[in-house]
Amino acid sequence: MSRRDASLPRVAVIGAGSWGTTFGKILADGGAHVTMWARRPELAHEIAEAKRNSEYLPGINLPRTMTATHHLSEALEGAEQVYLSIPSQAVRQNLKAVRPLVTRTEAPIVSLMKGVERRTGLRMSQVIEQELHCDPARIAVASGPNLALEIAREQPTAAVISSTSQETAEAVARRARNRYFRTFVNTDVIGTEFGGVLKNLIAVAIGIVDGVGYGENTKASIITRGLVEMTDFAVAFGAHPETLQGLAGLGDLIATCQSPLSRNNTAGRLLGQGYRFDDVVKQMNQTAEGLASVAPILQLAREVGVQMPIVEQVKMVLDGTMNPKDIAPHLTTDDDTPKGERTQNGQAGGGGALWRSLQRALDQFRHGGRGAAGDRS
Ligand SMILES: NC(=O)C1=CN([C@@H]2O[C@H](COP(=O)(O)OP(=O)(O)OC[C@H]3O[C@@H](n4cnc5c(N)ncnc54)[C@H](O)[C@@H]3O)[C@@H](O)[C@H]2O)C=CC1
Ligand SMILES: O=C(CO)COP(=O)(O)O
Known part of the structure; x- marks a missing residue:
């Protein structure tokens, strides 16, 4: 293990897969001393001694100020901030072990994950709040166009850090930035988290049509209509529409x-090429969160009356009840009535996302509530 430089702020990253390790590098290159927790001792050993994570980030040299352990207590000791990057379905069980080790600190807990819990449909910040019994103001989430390997190669990238507490978001954003990684802030945790979850589902759809061999028109149509589905869904749960444009x-x-x-895109491509769901899961040696999020997201969409035709079709392809070549930016069962482009359910009468967001804005205005600082300004 590398010797600790006591003058550097200490942070912990729980989970040493491709994103956890990349985020550790971001933090170390930003001036922190980073201790990664890896489930497997051999991976912890490789990161600590060789400054490599050859399984997840081949060819990347990790900074000297980054080390690793497979003992949670060692990783968390003295950490000023704690970052979590493990597959969403495993978060709750891991937090049970984290909890006794973080109760005596006020360290912000930052979710780097982009999934919802299959059993409960909860976002990761909600699972953290439940399991750590902590004030939501202490929780932050990081999201954005952040393909791990590109960032590990130090290609310039932006991300957004979101917390209900502006202070927490800013503290995390100040720590998680460096010359190639720029962090913006907002206070719309719902929109920020759902953005990361929902884009995975649309990426699976894009992979499917790619695998089938369809071209750019199909993909652009699905991306555009996919963004409408993402916005309708997230706004129905209280997100600000502009977060979904950020x-x-x-x-x-x-x-x-x-x-x-x-x-997620890769998993979709394999499905589009005709592989069955089980074979795709076997071929993926990294986490494709979208595959586990489809069912809970559709369940949540039903609960609030939001239609998600693209996500429905992804589920049908995953279930083997739709031929991948039939996937389209609309439901094949659509009737012939032309629909408005803005939202699928934005009809007059109050069902639409736009209407709901206007109502929320009015409510906030009436109650003097504070809006989220978007990452577009
Ligand atoms: N890789 C990327 O480019 C990005 C990933 N993310 C998100 O980060 C999260 C983590 O993803 P990745 O690091 O990419 O996944 P990964 O598959 O590369 O790594 C997952 C890590 O978690 C460990 N793990 C698996 N099951 C576990 C369990 N039951 N308990 C504890 N650890 C376990 C694995 O050993 C591995 O170290 C996901 O929610 C993903 O959506 C977010 C942004 C970018
Ligand atoms: O979230 C990501 C990029 O922002 C990574 O996407 P995948 O999980 O599909 O690799």
Whole structure:
């Protein structure tokens, strides 16, 4: 393990996969001393001794100020900020071990994850709040167009840090930035988290049509209509529509839908090429969050009456009930009535996302509530 420089602020990153390790590098290059927690002792050893993570980030040299352990207590000791980057379905169980080690500190807990819990439909910040019993103001989430390997290669990138507390968001954003990684802030945690979850589902759809062999028109149609689905859904749960047009929405949607580095996109491509769901899962040796998020997201959409035709079709392809070549930017069961472009359910009468967001703005105005600082200004 590298010797600690006592003058550097200490941070911990829980999870040493591709994103956890990349984020550790971002933090170390920004001036922190980073201790990664890896589940496997051999991975912790490679990061600590060789300054490499050859399984997840081949060819990348990690900074001297980054080390690793497979003991949670060692990773968390004295950490001023704690970053979490493990697959969403495993977060709750891991937090049970984290909890006794962070109760005596006020360190912000930052979610780097982009999934919802399958069983409960909860966002990661909600799972953290439940399991750590902590004030939501202490929790932050990071999101944006952040393909790990590009950032590990130090390609200039922007992200957004979101917390209900502006102070927490700013403290995390100040720590998580360096010459190639720029962080903006907002206070719309719902929009920021759902942006990251939902773009994965649209990226799976894009992968599917890519695998089938369809071209740019199909993909652009799905991306555009996908953004409408993302916005309708997130706004129905209280997000600000502009968050979905920012880094955590449109920005991440573009990156994930365009890049062969995306695991969600890759999983979709395999499905489009005719592989069955089980075979795709076997072939993926990294986390593709979208595959686990489809069902809970559709369940949540039903609960608030939001239609998500593209996500519905992704589910049908995953279930093997739709031929991938039939996937389209609309439901094949649509009737012939032309629909308005803005939203699928934006009809007069109050069902639409736009209407809901106007109502919320009015409510906030009436109650003197504070709006989120977007990452576009
Ligand atoms: N890789 C990327 O480009 C980005 C990933 N993310 C998000 O980061 C989160 C983590 O993803 P990645 O690091 O990419 O995944 P990964 O598949 O590269 O790594 C996951 C890590 O978690 C560990 N792990 C697996 N099951 C575990 C369990 N039950 N308990 C503890 N650890 C376990 C694995 O050993 C591995 O170290 C996901 O929510 C993903 O959506 C967000 C932005 C970018
Ligand atoms: O979230 C990501 C980029 O912002 C990574 O996407 P994948 O999980 O699909 O690789």
